[in-house]
Amino acid sequence: MAREGLFNILSNAFDFSTIRVLDLFSGTGLISLEFASRGCLDIVAVDIHPACCAFQKETTRRLQLDSIRAVRGDVFRFVRKSAAGFDLIFADPPFDHPRVPDLPDIIFNAGLLNPEGWYIQEHSARHAFAAHPRFYQHRKYGDVNFTILK
Numbered sequence: 001m002a003r004e005g006l007f008n009i010l011s012n013a014f015d016f017s018t019i020r021v022l023d024l025f026s027g028t029g030l031i032s033l034e035f036a037s038r039g040c041l042d043i044v045a046v047d048i049h050p051a052c053c054a055f056q057k058e059t060t061r062r063l064q065l066d067s068i069r070a071v072r073g074d075v076f077r078f079v080r081k082s083a084a085g086f087d088l089i090f091a092d093p094p095f096d097h098p099r100v101p102d103l104p105d106i107i108f109n110a111g112l113l114n115p116e117g118w119y120i121q122e123h124s125a126r127h128a129f130a131a132h133p134r135f136y137q138h139r140k141y142g143d144v145n146f147t148i149l150k
Helices: 002-013 030-038 050-064 075-082 100-110
Strands: 020-024 042-047 068-072 086-091 113-123 134-142 145-149
Touching: 002 030, 002 113, 002 134, 002 145, 020 030, 020 075, 030 050, 030 068, 042 050, 042 075, 050 068, 068 134, 075 100, 086 100, 100 113, 100 145
Parallel strands: 020 042, 020 086, 042 068, 086 113
Antiparallel strands: 113 145, 134 145
């Protein structure tokens, strides 16, 4: 339900076939697969766990999805070293990660987001980003929270 609600919002704001997506803390790659299934041709999925990355690579190979590039690595190092511009950045960090509150500033300070791009962070109810200067909107679906910043 949460993913469907999020993608309803995104489909009204973006032409998926023309955007570049960064999926941080991508896990098994479900969000990346959602973007690919909607026609997104350039998706980078980053996760530190070898099993998750192996699963992503096997899934994209099996489904013949050349649009997803799974990268095994630390998200924070990747963000510091990446110079590529993305139209949409999605992050689903572990809810108990100590840097969850700082993640929006880390992303924006790295300059990864294109000028009209969106940063979406999935988070628990104990975190709130409405006071952030780049806050755009917050959506709640059951226990799942998405904050969109621009």
